[in-house]
Amino acid sequence: MNRKLIIPDIVVGRLPRYLQALQRLQKRAVQTTSSKELGDILGISAAQIRKDLSQFGEFGKQGTGYSVPFLIDRLEDILKLKHDWDIALVGVGDLGHAIIRYQGFSNRGFCVSMAFDNDPEKIGTSINGLIVENIQNMPARIQEAQVKIAMLTVPAAFAQQVAEDLVKAGVTAILNYAPLVLSLPKHVQVEYIDPIISLQHMTYYLE
């Protein structure tokens, strides 16, 4: 085993997919799998899956493959998903609303535990039992609860400012739904979700 000092980010980015596939196998009560099977499920080569996993340890058995529960355990450990992460959501528009109501976070390591908006009509209302709070209280609330992850679903014009406020309050990971690239200190992790970017990528290949 050759545990590398620093794992390429592109490898880290594939681990959640591996975990997803494994959890689906587990739901079907599959006990053992192989790099070949995982690769077929995910459209990735078996060699790549083996190489990726080997960066973190020797998780498989020659001749047999990988134990599904064991590999899930290892990946949850590597990705720090052994306990749920609290998430602060900022911007309770249609999208923020839909995210709060989404039921799929809890069994995959996350819990949307705070929501903020600046609209007096929304502040104080309850969505799925979560009370929308005044965005003015956001820094204090995030700091006191030590929340490290935020989802940003505010209009583009406010995203950079709100992101900076989040970072000041102690957030170090932001999932940004606003259609712009944020400029933040490099210790802050940022991921982007923009359906139009994804669609425009595909239109290149159409017709």
Next chain:
Amino acid sequence: MNRKLIIPDIVVGRLPRYLQALQRLQKRAVQTTSSKELGDILGISAAQIRKDLSQFGEFGKQGTGYSVPFLIDRLEDILKLKHDWDIALVGVGDLGHAIIRYQGFSNRGFCVSMAFDNDPEKIGTSINGLIVENIQNMPARIQEAQVKIAMLTVPAAFAQQVAEDLVKAGVTAILNYAPLVLSLPKHVQVEYIDPIISLQHMTYYLE
């Protein structure tokens, strides 16, 4: 100029970001930009932007940089965004609902023009003027309207089957929000949006 026969997908994937940055500059009435300025906005090296753009032609002027309107025009042409693309949305849950109500598609090349669901409670209702149709009519409606792009916001258990139905009806690009990898003919473009995958990527780096 060395127009390559085949452009790497990773380059194509960056073009929408360039377009996004340029459109923001245009809103501020900026007439001219440089690879340096674009790179600063997007967190990408200037050399990479120049190399990417040079794959498609010589769009800049030495000493001056790039004309913002001209480069927008070229990118819209390359990405086939000169006319709006109709999109069929399948699965009108909270997320589908939020997508239909989202106002940002029209000025970036897309129009959600059909929505389907299998819930009798939802079929016939109107969201932002769009009538939710019975999913049983989906293949016929998509075929007749020649819709090529679909957004898939159904529960994971149905996603693979619905995706296959979409492809049979003529869809060749799918933006999949269901948390699994689809298995489809390779002429079909698929992009994935799964916030939990994005979050799990970031948690690796936390603490």
Next chain:
DNA sequence: CCCTGTGAACCAATTCACAGCT
């Protein structure tokens, strides 16, 4: 002097292919 476009150099990622264990 400013900035593009681009070979060349460098660095990164993927695939190959096989030793070695079950």
Next chain:
DNA sequence: AGCTGTGAATTGGTTCACAGGG
């Protein structure tokens, strides 16, 4: 025989650095 883990080979992507035009 089946499958992992891994060096070596290969392929792909990014950065460098500079010629050349404005």
